[in-house]
Amino acid sequence: MSLVPYRKNNWLSDPLGELENLHREMNRLFDFSFANNPFGETTLLGSQWSPTIDIHESKDSFLVKADLPGLAKDEIEISVQDNNLIIKGEKKKEHEVKEENYYKTERFYGSFYRTIQLPALVDDAKVEAQYKDGVLSLTLPKREDAKPKQIKVQIK
Amino acid sequence: MLEKHKLFAKNERMPTILPVASIYDQNQKIVLAIEMAGVDKSTIDVCVEGNILAIKAIKRKENISGEYQALYQERQNVEYRRSFELNAEVDREGIEAEYKNGILKLSLTLAKRAQPKKIEIKT
Numbered sequence: 001m002s003l004v005p006y007r008k009n010n011w012l013s014d015p016l017g018e019l020e021n022l023h024r025e026m027n028r029l030f031d032f033s034f035a036n037n038p039f040g041e042t043t044l045l046g047s048q049w050s051p052t053i054d055i056h057e058s059k060d061s062f063l064v065k066a067d068l069p070g071l072a073k074d075e076i077e078i079s080v081q082d083n084n085l086i087i088k089g090e091k092k093k094e095h096e097v098k099e100e101n102y103y104k105t106e107r108f109y110g111s112f113y114r115t116i117q118l119p120a121l122v123d124d125a126k127v128e129a130q131y132k133d134g135v136l137s138l139t140l141p142k143r144e145d146a147k148p149k150q151i152k153v154q155i156k
Numbered sequence: 157m158l159e160k161h162k163l164f165a166k167n168e169r170m171p172t173i174l175p176v177a178s179i180y181d182q183n184q185k186i187v188l189a190i191e192m193a194g195v196d197k198s199t200i201d202v203c204v205e206g207n208i209l210a211i212k213a214i215k216r217k218e219n220i221s222g223e224y225q226a227l228y229q230e231r232q233n234v235e236y237r238r239s240f241e242l243n244a245e246v247d248r249e250g251i252e253a254e255y256k257n258g259i260l261k262l263s264l265t266l267a268k269r270a271q272p273k274k275i276e277i278k279t
Contacts, residue, residue, distance in 0.1 A: 017169070024171050054217070054231045056224035063224055065217075067231060069193035069258030094180065094189075101181040107191055108176075119227070134193030134258015 049108040051087065051136075053116065059148060061141040062118055069134035070107070076136060080124040085140065088113040120146040170214075175236040186246070186264040192236050193258035194218075200260065202253050209251075210239045211260065 051066040066087055068076060076089040090111045093102075122140040130137045177190045192213050199214035213236045220226070242248075247267040254261045 021171050025173070028173075052230040053228070054226065055228040056220055057227050058223040058225070063220065065231065067193040067258070069191040070189070071257060094182065097180050097182050103179040103181070103186075105178040105180075106176040107178045107189070131257075133195065133197075133255075134191075 049091075049110070049112045050114045051112065053114070055116065055118070057119070061139055062120075062122065064116065064138040064140065066114075066136045066138075067134065068131070068136050071131070071134075073131055076131065078127070078129055078136075078138065080122055080127055080140065083118045083121050085116040085118060085122075085138070086114070087116070087136070122146075170233045170235055172237050173234045174238055175211075175213075177238065182263075184265070186266070188240065188260075188262040188264070190236075190238065190260045190262070191258065192255075192260055194231075195236065195255070195258075195260075197255060200253075200255060202251070202260075202262065204242070204248050204251065207242050207244075208239050209242055209262075210237075211262075212237050213260070 051068050053067075054065045056063040056065075064085060068087075068089075071089065071091060075092065076087070079086045088111070091107075091109045093105075093109050118140065121143045123143045126141045128139045175190050175192045177188055179186065179188050181187070190211060192215065194217070195213045195215045199212075199216075201210075201212040203210055215234050215236065217231060217233055242264070245266045247265045250265040250267075252263040254263075
């Protein structure tokens with residue numbers, strides 16, 4: 001008689017975890033809709049892929065992080081206009097590899113585009129960008145007149 | 157299950173995601189380019205067991221200094237996991253891995269086919 005190993009997995013302690021995972025993966029498949037995104041104005045014209053982003057705010061600046069794996073610095077274009085941040089570029093296939101040498105590709109190649117509307121005006125001359133390990137980090141200092149000011153209110 | 161807990165902090169739960177990959181021929185090697193942006197390099201684990209090449213990595217978002225407040229978060233902490241089945245011709249010892257710009261590139265070489273061995277017949 002052969003012994004079958006008893007597989008203790010987290011079903012008992014976490015019955016909904018697997019469902020959550022499935023839910024998340026299904027959401028990813030349908031992730032072209034940005035209707036729920038209060039900051040985004042994405043246009044899908046000519047691009048089927050958009051980087052996922054995080055936006056943080058401090059008193060003086062915004063910090064935006066975007067996942068852009070597999071790009072070179074000169075393939076990413078960043079521009080700022082008033083309070084709009086535009087990240088766009090083109091993901092190119094490996095330049096030394098010809099089409100017929102590809103076995104399989106799930107990665108997206110082509111142009112991408114994302115507009116992010118920030119809640120305050122930024123100083124476009126002072127924007128700093130860093131690209132490391134596939135993550136683009138942008139620091140956007142707010143314009144002086146856009147910084148929160150404390151106004152003392154006298155109560156009579 | 158136990159090895160999973162070694163990498164995670166206590167009670168840390170994160171979703172497991174399949175990273176997307178491209179496979180192509182380059183310079184007589186088979187290259188797997190796996191997209192995993194923002195991964196903590198120390199957690200990348202590539203191992204071959206029998207015919208299976210298994211890749212694991214954990215993406216943890218960097219700590220943002222306290223002066224910042226999160227306004228909008230699409231990115232998540234995730235565990236990337238993917239396995240590939242290798243055929244017998246791949247040289248197990250010669251697998252090279254490189255993580256650059258968010259892509260984990262694995263280069264596989266094919267072992268040279270052994271010459272057919274001629275067997276002498278004793279008379």
